[in-house]
Amino acid sequence: MYKISICLFALLASFLSAKAQNSDIEPMIDYIVEAINTKQDKNLLQLMREDCTIGNLESGDNTLLLPAILQKFSKILTYHIASDSLYSNGDRLVTLKVAYTGAKSGTPTFTFDQSGRLINLGIIRMRKKVDAMIALTDALSKASRPDTVSVPIQLVNGLIYVQARLNGQKGYFLFDSGCPVILLNRRFTEKASIVKDIDFDFLGMGGKMDALVWSKANSFSWANTDLEELDAPAKDFDQEHSVAGSEFLGMIGYGFFKDYQLSIDYQSQLLLLEKVENSGKLVAAPIYKGKLITSSRFVMKRHLPVVQINVLGRLFPMGIDCGANANVLQENSISELGKAFDPESQQVSINGVGTGNELSSTGYVIGAKIGKLNLQDMFTVLTRQPIGAGNEKNGLGIVGLLGTPFLNQYTTTLNFKSGTIMFYHRSNPTLSRL
Numbered sequence: 519m520y521k522i523s524i525c526l527f528a529l530l531a532s533f534l535s536a537k538a539q540n541s542d543i544e545p546m547i548d549y550i551v552e553a554i555n556t557k558q559d560k561n562l563l564q565l566m567r568e569d570c571t572i573g574n575l576e577s578g579d580n581t582l583l584l585p586a587i588l589q590k591f592s593k594i595l596t597y598h599i600a601s602d603s604l605y606s607n608g609d610r611l612v613t614l615k616v617a618y619t620g621a622k623s624g625t626p627t628f629t630f631d632q633s634g635r636l637i638n639l640g641i642i643r644m645r646k647k648v649d650a651m652i653a654l655t656d657a658l659s660k661a662s663r664p665d666t667v668s669v670p671i672q673l674v675n676g677l678i679y680v681q682a683r684l685n686g687q688k689g690y691f692l693f694d695s696g697c698p699v700i701l702l703n704r705r706f707t708e709k710a711s712i713v714k715d716i717d718f719d720f721l722g723m724g725g726k727m728d729a730l731v732w733s734k735a736n737s738f739s740w741a742n743t744d745l746e747e748l749d750a751p752a753k754d755f756d757q758e759h760s761v762a763g764s765e766f767l768g769m770i771g772y773g774f775f776k777d778y779q780l781s782i783d784y785q786s787q788l789l790l791l792e793k794v795e796n797s798g799k800l801v802a803a804p805i806y807k808g809k810l811i812t813s814s815r816f817v818m819k820r821h822l823p824v825v826q827i828n829v830l831g832r833l834f835p836m837g838i839d840c841g842a843n844a845n846v847l848q849e850n851s852i853s854e855l856g857k858a859f860d861p862e863s864q865q866v867s868i869n870g871v872g873t874g875n876e877l878s879s880t881g882y883v884i885g886a887k888i889g890k891l892n893l894q895d896m897f898t899v900l901t902r903q904p905i906g907a908g909n910e911k912n913g914l915g916i917v918g919l920l921g922t923p924f925l926n927q928y929t930t931t932l933n934f935k936s937g938t939i940m941f942y943h944r945s946n947p948t949l950s951r952l
Contacts, residue, residue, distance in 0.1 A: 547599065547612065550628060554641065555593050559585045567635040573642035574715055587642055592618035600625065608632040648718045648732065650699045653749040654773040663777075664742045665802035669789040672761060676843030676922040678782070679761045680770065680789070682740035689765030691740065693789065694841030695780075695932075696919070697771030698821040700738065702752040706767055707733040712752070720751050729753055740770065741791060769841070772821035772934075779933045781807055781942075782840060784926040798936025807929050808942040814889035816937050819914045823932055825939065827920070828887040829858045835916045837905070838932065838939070842921025845883065845898040848905060851917050858884050859898075866899055891941060896923040 553561040563580060571577055572587065597616040604610050610630045617623055627640030671693065672679045678693040687706050698720070704712075716732035733752040738745040755766060779800065781790035793801045816823040822837040832854055834847075844866070852859055861881040882895040898918075905916055924930075929942040 543602070543612065544599070546634070547597070547614070547628070550636075551594050551597060554588065554591060557585075557588045557591075559588055562588075562636075562639065565636050566639060567631060567637050570636050570639060572639045573644065574646070575642065575644060584639075591641065592620060592622060594618060609637065643715050645715050645717050648716055648749070650718055650720060650751055651773050654699045657745045657748045658743070658774070658777075660747070661743050661745055663793065664791075665793045666805055667741050667791045668805065669741050669791070671787050671789055673784065673787060674761055676926075678789070678840055680740060681764075682738065682767060682770070684767040685737050687765060687767065689767040690761040691767050691770045692841060694769045694839075695772055696822065696837070696839035696841040697769045699771050699773040700748065700750050701730075701769040701771065702733055702736065702750050703755045703766055703768045704731060704733070704752040705754070706765065707736060707752050711735055718751065740774075743774075776821075776934050779931060779935075781805070781929060781931040782925055783807070783929045784922075785929070790931075794933060794935050796935055798933045798938065807931065811928065811941045811943050812889060812891050813938055813940045814891070816932075816939050818934060818937065819916070822914060822916075823934065823937075823939065824914065824916055825888055825920070827893075829855055829883065829885060834918065836918045836920045837914060837916045838924070839919045839921055840925055842919045844880075845896050845919060845921055845923050846901055846905060847883070847898050847918035849879075849900040849902050852900065855883065858886070860884055860895070888939075893924065894927050896920075898923070 550562065550565070552558075553565075559581075562584060566580060566584075569577065570580060572580065572583055575583065595617045597614045599612060600615040601613045602610070603612075609632070612628045612630070614626050614628075615623070616626060627638070628636060629638040629640065631637050669680055672681075672690070679690040680693050681688070682691050683689075684691075684702060684706050685708065689706075691700075701720075711733045713732045713734055718730075718732060720730055730751045730753050732749065734749045736745075736748040736750060738748045752768070755768070775791055777793060778791040779794050779798075781788075781792075783790070790805050790807065792805060795801060814825065816825045816838070818824070819837070822839065824835055824837050826833045827836050828834075834851065834854075836845075859881050861879065864880050865877050866880055879900045881898055881900070883898050884895050886893045886896065905914070905919060927941075931940040931942065932938075933940070
């Protein structure tokens with residue numbers, strides 16, 4: 519122990535000298551690499567500050583963590599210093615380029631404080647599992663939220679867009695109840711906010727969505743709600759969602775408004791949000807929406823309200839999705855509809871429902887009802903793809919989606935807590951079929 523202590527003292531003195539003279543610090547790195555290769559955890563612990571972290575692990579008892587990590591750590595065969603950076607606070611980050619046994623390579627890092635003690639031993643990176651809904655709920659819990667709010671919308675090709683801000687950038691989000699959480703346009707997130715060692719699931723109408731990254735500490739403002747530390751999924755979007763030349767910032771999904779009663783008025787181009795208790799009871803005086811025609815029940819499956827649509831006495835489980843500008847129905851349901859489906863010659867390209875896009879047939883569903891309410895003929899796109907992950911483990915068990923042709927017939931209100939859908943009369947309803 520006496521010899522080791524003298525050696526460590528000499529290394530620290532050498533480190534301080536190297537820092538002052540901007541010379542190399544290879545003796546210190548050699549010492550660390552040798553300790554790693556020979557599994558000498560005590561030598562490393564002497565060099566580590568008491569609050570030193572290991573890789574991206576949470577702080578813990580390093581006397582227990584380090585030996586366990588070193589036992590499974592591959593031997594370093596060769597290394598060279600790839601970078602050596604000095605932070606403004608005096609801390610120093612050294613990155614190595616190494617070759618391990620088994621023809622593996624890596625880039626471990628060592629971060630030192632001003633005295634030469636290790637404050638991070640970057641020899642391991644564990645992939646963390648996060649839940650996007652929990653992350654959004656956590657951000658919302660720290661924000662002040664209104665009891666009621668009325669938000670203007672802009673309709674583009676039957677889709678709902680709302681003006682908001684992301685990281686100081688003003689632009690538009692697609693308002694999409696088929697999206698589970700807030701999904702950001704990666705172009706408007708800070709590069710440094712992207713965290714690579716994160717795993718998360720994102721289940722939309724097409725099942726699990728790939729090519730997503732995790733972005734931390736974003737600022738977001740919409741509907742009188744300001745989020746300052748929003749961790750959320752992000753992806754690269756093309757320009758197809760741009761609104762009147764404004765920037766497209768992402769999608770606002772169910773997780774943002776799940777604690778509200780949501781009303782969509784296509785005629786007045788308004789969204790109404792009314793906060794509710796867990797029972798579904800409004801916490802404030804209701805916003806007037808017109809004369810109530812009727813109400814019906816739905817069940818929540820994941821983030822989607824599912825209703826039973828009655829056509830010719832047959833019931834079809836359908837998900838309500840304001841992010842769909844056409845109703846969508848699985849092609850194999852046509853035989854059950856019979857004369858209640860009026861086919862069109864038009865074919866359209868559909869994506870975002872299953873795992874890809876396809877050229878699909880179209881038509882009108884005739885004589886449909888929800889509860890006792892007669893619905894207008896509704897433009898519908900047929901698909902061979904499973905909707906909402908089909909009948910798989912995480913599937914929704916639905917045969918179609920009700921989008922704009924369903925929602926724009928009345929002012930439609932969804933109370934997610936009570937499982938109630940309400941329809942209000944409008945003096946000049948928007949017709950689905952001319």
